[in-house]
Amino acid sequence: MLDPKVEATRSTNTGFVAVLIVVAAVLGGASTYFFSSNMDTGAKFVIASLLIVAIAGSIGGLLFAIRESLLEMPRFDSAGLQLGCIADCGFGIAGAFVIFLVIPGMSESIPGMSYTPALRTVPSAVADLPAGESGTRTNDWLEVLAVALVGGYAGRALMQKATVSIAQVEQVQQDVQSISRQLEEHEAHLQTDQDFARIVRRHLDLEEKGYEQSSIVEAGKHTSYDAKARAFMLAKRLFAGAPEKYSDRTRSLLQALVELDASEQHAELRELLARCFGEIGQWDRAAHWIGLAIDIRGNTQNKRRFEVFRARCAIELCPDFVAGNESNATTRSSVYVDLCAAYPSDPSFKDCHDEKIQTWLKINADYVNITTPGNQ
The missing domain is CATH 1.25.40.10 (Tetratricopeptide repeat domain)
Incomplete structure (x- = not known):
C-alpha cells in the first residue's frame, strides 16, 4: 500500500497530464481544422497565433499552480462545483492575452496581424509576404510562445495574489469585528462591576x-x-x-x-x-x-x-x-x-x-x- 502523500502526488501528476492532453487535443484539433479549411492564409496565421497564445497561457497557469502546490482536479463539494485546474488554465489564458495588450507593440508581433486601436488587418495571402520573411516569422512564433507562457504564469500568479489579498482583507474585517465585540463585552462587564461596587458600598454603609x-x-x-x-x-x-x-x-x-x-x-x-x-x-x-x-x-x-x-x-x-x-x-x-x-x-x-x-x-x-x- 502506497503512502498517502505518494498517492496524492501521483494523482496530481496524472491529472496534470490529463489536462494537458485535453487542452492540446482541443486546440490541436482546432488548428487542424483552420489550416485545412479554405480560409484566407493570413487569417489562418492569426488563428494559429491565438491558439498558440491560448495553449502557452494555459500551460503557464498550470505551471504556477504546480509550483505553489495549488493544482487540483475539478470536483463537486459542499460549496458547489470547484473548477480546479480548469480555472488555472483560464487565468493563464487571460494573462497571456492581456500581456499582449499591456506591453506596447507586442500585439503587432503576432504573425499575420498588425494592431491598431480600431482595427486588426490581415494580409490576404502568404504569397504577398516579402522574400526571406519566413525566418523572421519563425522568430515571431517563438516570441509569441515565450511571451504567452510568461503571461499565463503571471496571470495565474496575479489571481493568486488577489485571492490572498481578499482573504487578508476578510481576516482583517473579522479581527475588527472580534475586537468590537470584545470592547462591547468589556463595557458591559465594566458596567456590571460598577453596579456591584455600588451595591457593596451601600451594603457596608x-x-x-x-x-x-x-x-x-x-x-x-x-x-x-x-x-x-x-x-x-x-x-x-x-x-x-x-x-x-x-x-x-x-x-x-x-x-x-x-x-x-x-x-x-x-x-x-x-x-x-x-x-x-x-x-x-x-x-x-x-x-x-x-x-x-x-x-x-x-x-x-x-x-x-x-x-x-x-x-x-x-x-x-x-x-x-x-x-x-x-x-x-x-x-x-x-x-x-x-x-x-x-x-x-x-x-x-x-x-x-x-x-x-x-x-x-x-x-x-x-x-x-x-x-x-x-x-x-
Missing part, C-alpha cells in the same frame, strides 16, 4: 438599610474577579477598624463572596468570615471557616494567625474552659498542635498576645509543661 445575601449574590454573578477582590478588601478594612460595628454587614457580604467563588481558593476571605462569626460568639461556625481557610492555604504560606485563631475557637468551644477547669484531652491536643505550628521556636508561646489563649495556657500549664520538648 451603616446608615443604609443594606442588602440580603441573596441580592448580593445575584448582583455579583457576572462580575469580574477584580470587583469581588475589591469588595473583599473593603470589607476587611472596615471590619479591622471596627469589628463590633461591621460584623453583621461584613459577614453577609463575605458569605455572598464565598458563594460566588465556591471553587476559588481564597483563604483570607474564609479567615475573615471566621472572625466575623467569632465576633458574634458563633464559635462552631468560626471553627468551620478557619479550618477551610487553613486547608486552602496549605503549608506554603507563613500565616500563623490562622492556627492561632483555630486554637482560640477550640478553647471557646470547650465547656471545661468556660467553667474555669482544665480542658479535656482532645481540646488540649488540638490547641497545643495549633500553637506549636504558629510558634515553632517559642515553646512557651509568650509571643501569643491573645488573652484567652494565655488564660488557657495558665489553666493547662501542667499539660503544656509535660508536653513541651525538654520537659518530658
Whole structure:
C-alpha cells in the first residue's frame, strides 16, 4: 500500500497530464481544422497565433499552480462545483492575452496581424509576404510562445495574489469585528462591576438599610474577579477598624463572596468570615471557616494567625474552659498542635498576645509543661 502523500502526488501528476492532453487535443484539433479549411492564409496565421497564445497561457497557469502546490482536479463539494485546474488554465489564458495588450507593440508581433486601436488587418495571402520573411516569422512564433507562457504564469500568479489579498482583507474585517465585540463585552462587564461596587458600598454603609445575601449574590454573578477582590478588601478594612460595628454587614457580604467563588481558593476571605462569626460568639461556625481557610492555604504560606485563631475557637468551644477547669484531652491536643505550628521556636508561646489563649495556657500549664520538648 502506497503512502498517502505518494498517492496524492501521483494523482496530481496524472491529472496534470490529463489536462494537458485535453487542452492540446482541443486546440490541436482546432488548428487542424483552420489550416485545412479554405480560409484566407493570413487569417489562418492569426488563428494559429491565438491558439498558440491560448495553449502557452494555459500551460503557464498550470505551471504556477504546480509550483505553489495549488493544482487540483475539478470536483463537486459542499460549496458547489470547484473548477480546479480548469480555472488555472483560464487565468493563464487571460494573462497571456492581456500581456499582449499591456506591453506596447507586442500585439503587432503576432504573425499575420498588425494592431491598431480600431482595427486588426490581415494580409490576404502568404504569397504577398516579402522574400526571406519566413525566418523572421519563425522568430515571431517563438516570441509569441515565450511571451504567452510568461503571461499565463503571471496571470495565474496575479489571481493568486488577489485571492490572498481578499482573504487578508476578510481576516482583517473579522479581527475588527472580534475586537468590537470584545470592547462591547468589556463595557458591559465594566458596567456590571460598577453596579456591584455600588451595591457593596451601600451594603457596608451603616446608615443604609443594606442588602440580603441573596441580592448580593445575584448582583455579583457576572462580575469580574477584580470587583469581588475589591469588595473583599473593603470589607476587611472596615471590619479591622471596627469589628463590633461591621460584623453583621461584613459577614453577609463575605458569605455572598464565598458563594460566588465556591471553587476559588481564597483563604483570607474564609479567615475573615471566621472572625466575623467569632465576633458574634458563633464559635462552631468560626471553627468551620478557619479550618477551610487553613486547608486552602496549605503549608506554603507563613500565616500563623490562622492556627492561632483555630486554637482560640477550640478553647471557646470547650465547656471545661468556660467553667474555669482544665480542658479535656482532645481540646488540649488540638490547641497545643495549633500553637506549636504558629510558634515553632517559642515553646512557651509568650509571643501569643491573645488573652484567652494565655488564660488557657495558665489553666493547662501542667499539660503544656509535660508536653513541651525538654520537659518530658
